[in-house]
Amino acid sequence: MQTVVHLLSGDEGEQDTSLAIAKNLVADESGRIDDVAVVIQASGIEVARAGGRADDDIQELLDDGIAFKACSNTLETVDFGESDLIDGIETVPEGAVEVTQLQTDGYAYVRP
Amino acid sequence: MQTVVHLLSGDEGEQDTSLAIAKNLVADESGRIDDVAVVIQASGIEVARAGGRADDDIQELLDDGIAFKACSNTLETVDFGESDLIDGIETVPEGAVEVTQLQTDGYAYVRP
Amino acid sequence: MQTVVHLLSGDEGEQDTSLAIAKNLVADESGRIDDVAVVIQASGIEVARAGGRADDDIQELLDDGIAFKACSNTLETVDFGESDLIDGIETVPEGAVEVTQLQTDGYAYVRP
DSSP: OEEEEEEOOOOHHHHHHHHHHHHHHHTOTTSOOOEEEEEEOGGGGGGGBTTSTTHHHHHHHHHTTOEEEEEHHHHTTSSOOGGGBOTTOEEESOHHHHHHHHHHTTOEEEOO | OEEEEEEOOOOHHHHHHHHHHHHHHHTOTTSOOOEEEEEEOGGGGGGGBTTSTTHHHHHHHHHTTOEEEEEHHHHTTSSOOGGGBOTTOEEESOHHHHHHHHHHTTOEEEOO | OEEEEEEOOOOHHHHHHHHHHHHHHHTOTTSOOOEEEEEEOGGGGGGGBTTSTTHHHHHHHHHTTOEEEEEHHHHTTSSOOGGGBOTTOEEESOHHHHHHHHHHTTOEEEOO
16 A cells, blocks of 8 residues: 655644654555655745754654655755755655645545 | 535634635636536535625626535534525535535536 | 545544544445545544443444444553553554555545
């Protein structure tokens, strides 16, 4: 099974829960989870910034094989760009289109 | 592909993100998005009120072909009714049943 | 049709909306809803505590045939355990894995 976690909240508690859930999904001992992606957009974008408060956690999750995808539409609205993202985070043109594509491809959706 | 945006938050930031995402979905240049619906219920219902702060934005999105569906169960709990909705917004008996139906019909789900 | 309601918010309004939506789904007069499950985890876990503010409402929803599933991973992080849950609430090892399984099995997802 596959899961996409949608991280678009500006609430730090919801952001932390998103990352904790991504970690728990890949760590699941039942072996049912094959792939986890985290799509970051809107007010959630701050977590993707290199040197930000989530940098260490996201690097660890990237090492665990989780894909992180930041929304380019959102990056146009904030004071940092693609080169300021944590190394390993990809970009996608629009986060919600990516989330739609992933669900269409069979991913379950989780919005902490 | 098709997407349903669930607008049920009383938080104005989350409401604005819901409308911005709906707009970005229909504007997607990859041509993968065929249909977008916004289901409005619970604390989100205020955005559906004619003359409210989202009136102009929603009229523009209706013109873009996005369907807006307000929950009649919610309308029974607030001080305005179906006749006070922005022109073009439909009603459905229960928003969560509509969201379930749309996902069962193949729509992806996004909850900003 | 089947729906899973994901109750993982610490916001009491969102928690109440989750329970109200679960109730509206099973009460739906169109007869399209066959099954509703509520998965409780993260900051939502307080609602599962016996004697808590949602105890009466959840007992009523259990009587209506709604399944409630609390996340064991979350229970390890709070000051109450499985024996303190409202009677009738099951546990699952990880809420997000359960939500993924249910969606993979055809459940629609709702996150109030």
